Every structure is written in C-alpha cells, then in structure tokens.
Amino acid sequence: MGSVVAAYAVAWTILMGYLVSLASRQRHLTHAVETLKQQIEEK
Amino acid sequence: MSSDANLRPAWGKREWIWGGITLFFLLIGLYWALIGAPTERTMGVYQRIFYYHVPAAMAAYTAFALNLLGSIAYLLKKNKKADALAVAGAEVGLAFLSINLITGPIWAKPIWGIWWTWDARLTLTLIMWVMYASYLILRQLTPSAEMQPRLAAALSIFFFADVPIDYMAIRWWRTQHPSPVIFGGPNSGLAPQMQVALLLCMIAFLLVMGWLIRLRYQQEMQRYWLENTRRELLLKDSGHTTPSTARS
Numbered sequence: 001m002g003s004v005v006a007a008y009a010v011a012w013t014i015l016m017g018y019l020v021s022l023a024s025r026q027r028h029l030t031h032a033v034e035t036l037k038q039q040i041e042e043k
Numbered sequence: 044m045s046s047d048a049n050l051r052p053a054w055g056k057r058e059w060i061w062g063g064i065t066l067f068f069l070l071i072g073l074y075w076a077l078i079g080a081p082t083e084r085t086m087g088v089y090q091r092i093f094y095y096h097v098p099a100a101m102a103a104y105t106a107f108a109l110n111l112l113g114s115i116a117y118l119l120k121k122n123k124k125a126d127a128l129a130v131a132g133a134e135v136g137l138a139f140l141s142i143n144l145i146t147g148p149i150w151a152k153p154i155w156g157i158w159w160t161w162d163a164r165l166t167l168t169l170i171m172w173v174m175y176a177s178y179l180i181l182r183q184l185t186p187s188a189e190m191q192p193r194l195a196a197a198l199s200i201f202f203f204a205d206v207p208i209d210y211m212a213i214r215w216w217r218t219q220h221p222s223p224v225i226f227g228g229p230n231s232g233l234a235p236q237m238q239v240a241l242l243l244c245m246i247a248f249l250l251v252m253g254w255l256i257r258l259r260y261q262q263e264m265q266r267y268w269l270e271n272t273r274r275e276l277l278l279k280d281s282g283h284t285t286p287s288t289a290r291s
Contacts, residue, residue: 003153007092007146008073011099014145015251018138022258026054029265036272043276 068247106136114196127263
C-alpha cells in the first residue's frame, strides 16, 4: 500500500505545488499592475 | 494605452466555482480509486496507481493539444491570446506529464522489479517531457518579444508529433509497458467498477487541467498588458510611438 500512497501523494503534491506557484506569481503580478496603474494616474 | 480587457482578475467568481467542482470530482475520484474499485487479481493493490497514472497522461496530451492549437493560431494571426494559450498548455501539460512519469516507476518497481526501462512508451514519454521543458526554458531565454513566441510556436508544432506516437507506442510495439486497456482491441477492457473509477479520475484531471490552464492563461494576458504598457510609457516619455508587436 506504501507505493500507492506515495504515487497519490506525488500527484497531489505536484498539483498543489503548481497551484501555490501560480498564486505566488499572481500576487507579484497584481502588485506590479497596481503599481503601474498608480504611475499612470500620477502622470 | 494597452486594453484593460487583458486585466481580468485571474481568480474571479467563475474560477472559484470551477475550482469547487474540480475538488468535488477529485475527492469522489480518490474515493473510487482507493476504495470503490475492486482490487485487481494479478497486480493487487498496486494496480490502483493506474487511476492517476492514465488520467495524468490524458490531461497532459490534452494540454499539449491546446498548446499546439494556440501555436498554430499565433503563427496564422499573431494574436497574443493564442500565444498565452500555448504557454498555459505547455506549462500545465508538463505538470501532468511529471505526475505520469513519477507514478509510472512507483508502479513499475513492485510489479516489474525495476524502476525504469528504455521501453518505447517510457522513452517517448521522457523525450516529450524534455521537449516541453526545453520549450518553456526557451521562452524564458529568448530575448526578443516578437521572435520568442514565433520561435516557440514553430517548435511546438514539431514537438507535438511525439504525442500521437507516444499514445500509439503500446499498440505498435509490444515491449515492457502493458498493452492498452481502453481502445486496445478485443482482449482489452476493465471491470465496470474499475471503469467508474477511471472515468471519475479522468473527469477530475481534465477539470483540474482546464482550471489551471484558465488561471495561467489569464496571468499571461496580465503579464502581456504589463510589458506592453511599460513599453508604451517609456516610448511616450522619450517622445516616440510604435505599433504593438502582437494583437491582443
């Protein structure tokens, strides 16, 4: 059963890891977009 | 200034609903894969890895097909949305192919006694992983904003040739990898409860794949808006104007 648990854990870890990396990239993007919008408004 | 239409929030209401439905299918699929489906006679409990191993490959193939569609559309229309779909397809497809490539050896070790063999299917899948990984690396390393998507699109058409060959490998060549149990001819097939487990996991994985591609696609469009707006601001500051490199 150990192999089965390992295989399923790998699948969930990769999917969750990718989702976390997307969320992190989104945070940076949102920040960059807000900063740029602010710059445009100031001009 | 670039269109704000590219600035649609990546995590809107639709994405949360889609995420909720996906999680539901993932959990119900997990139940059927581990408990609902009967234990297979020859491989025993290890066969349960099949319910994640096969859907992961199918999700990867589908994502790479979207990458191909996006690439062809980009080459024909130079549309940024098509390029964003291509990037999202390659990245998400690679994540699913990684699941397939890791769960395979975990399954192989107790059944074959070895982690890996240079069998046609395994080798072609590994080559596919290397090709799409190099596609993403290439996108990071190519400096020109106009040249990068064009070069990547051309390469992706060439790379996709591996997908149908990989799918057909276990039908064309009888090697170490088991023969197909679905669409595999008269001697193939699954017990009805196993079919339910496989179908549920397949739906779950395709939903996850679609959801992740949607999120990644929206991010790419936002990144494009950022780059384009910054460039336009710089040009405006220096008193120059230039047309956009791609249609959004």
